[in-house]
Amino acid sequence: MTSSPAWRVGRVERTCVRLVAADPETGAPRADAGAGPVVRLRPGGLLDAVVGEPVPPAVGDAVVIAPTETDPERVLLAPRRSELVRDTAGDTARTQVLAANVDVVLVVEHLDPEPKLGRIERLVTLARRSGAVPVVVLTKADLVGDAEQWVDDVERVAPGVAAHAISATTGAGLDGLRGMLEPGTTLVVVGPSGAGKSTLVNALVGTEAMATGRRREGDGKGRHTTTHRELVPAGECWLIDTPGLRAVGLVADADSVDGTFADVADLAQECRFRDCRHEREPGCAVTAAIEDGRLAERRLDSWRTQQREVAHQARRAGDRAAQIEFRQTVRSRERSMRAHHRATGKGRP
Ligand SMILES: Nc1nc2c(ncn2[C@@H]2O[C@H](COP(=O)(O)OP(=O)(O)O)[C@@H](O)[C@H]2O)c(=O)[nH]1
Ligand SMILES: [Mg+2]
Ligand SMILES: [Zn+2]
Structure with a gap:
């Protein structure tokens, strides 16, 4: 049995x-x-x-x-082992759990057109926060000549995260990823529409588990045909494909951001002032590194953007908690007023 x-x-x-x-x-x-x-x-x-x-x-x-x-x-x-959360952009601090109990987050980005390092940085931060292991996959290596250079660039902007260049068309690089597919592993793929997420998933598991852009004949572009998130069996593993995430609201904490920007955070430790803003302060190790080319300026910009966003998100979450508390206070006051009116036999004012 x-x-x-x-x-x-x-x-x-x-x-x-x-x-x-x-x-x-x-x-x-x-x-x-x-x-x-x-x-x-x-x-x-x-x-x-x-x-x-x-x-x-x-x-x-x-x-x-x-x-x-x-x-x-x-x-x-059951309690979650990990959760991939995004901030649902808008005026509330609502968050959405995109996937639960994920082991590996594949951050998928195309090599052609040129990859956007900023987008990779954002998704890596998101993945780090989830509790799952982030892995960056650069797709469509068959279309470019400098795939390995991009892998180096990604490893620089995502310290400690494995990066792979692959081609679903030729199969190049796929074996490196297959090593992660232990029985029972749950993978989620995130990345922009047209990056080749569904194609990658299908190539990895050797079945047509996911609908890909290829099914749309004629338009040539990889329009995302994945319209919902679903946990699907893929051999011995589980996969969650996602529709292209247009704007990923970061739900992160300072630690996940510092993890993605470990290089900048390390440099900042060397600044003369503890509260250095890395603008024009004397003895700033970050601006010094930018000046002599050890750190790309866009890296500092991305770091600032993510930190701002996380601070903003935290503030809104705080506001929301305050609002809920206020409503609860009002409600309990109303309740005690009603009880009072009942006890004194008076009607509501
Ligand atoms: N040349 C090439 N095209 C690819 C590769 N992977 C995906 N594509 C194409 O890119 C388009 C978008 O793929 P799809 O998997 O639907 O992207 P998704 O939106 O991220 O799921 C499709 O036309 C695929 O055939 C690859 O490795 N090489
Ligand atoms: Mg897809
Ligand atoms: Zn500084």
Whole structure:
């Protein structure tokens, strides 16, 4: 007899989630993985959690089926090992969990047109924060002659992160990535539309797991055909493809940013003043490094941008917490007023 499967959220709809079956031992997809049960969500799209308040489920979440006498279909969300979170741009400090329980985040960027290092830096920061291992994949190496130089550039802007140049067309570089595909591993691919994310995923697993831009005949461009996030079995692994993320709001902390910018952070330690702004201060190690070419000026610019953004996000999150607290105070005051009116027999004013 086989043991009962471990269930994960394969897809999140407005009112329900679709579960997929994993092997409880290895975490690998079961042969019948695609045919899991559908679970209704609570109003507001929430699912009860094993620990804490009900939360909106995310693709990749692990769930526990825990029936009770009154609720035979009770399903609980297990605590997350990792979560890839983005700031949903806008006027609230709401965040969105793009994927849960991910092991590896593949940050995918095309070599042709020319890669954008700033975008890679942003996604690497996002990935670092998630708790998963970031890996940068430069695609379409078959179209350029200087792929290895770009790998060096990326390794410079993402210290400590492995970077690979690959071609899904020729298969070059794919073996280096396949090494990461241990049974049960969950990978998520992020990057701009047309970068070759779906093509990469298909090439890695050797199946047509994902719809790619190639299916759109005629327009030549890689329009993203991936319209939703889904956890899909890919051999012994799980993959989450994402539609091209246009604007990725950073949800990060100072530490993840400093991780991405370890070179700048190290230099800043050498500045004469602890609160050096690296502008025109004497004894500034950062501007000195820019002057003698050890540090690219755009690197300092990116660092500043990310730090500003993280500070802004934190401030908005603080504002939101303050708003919630205010509403709760108002509500409890209203409640005690009503209780008072009931007790004194007076109606509401
Ligand atoms: N020459 C070349 N084209 C590629 C490669 N990978 C993807 N493409 C093409 O780039 C386009 C976009 O690919 P797709 O996987 O849909 O990108 P996605 O939007 O990131 O999922 C498609 O036309 C692919 O055929 C590659 O390694 N080499
Ligand atoms: Mg795609
Ligand atoms: Zn300085």
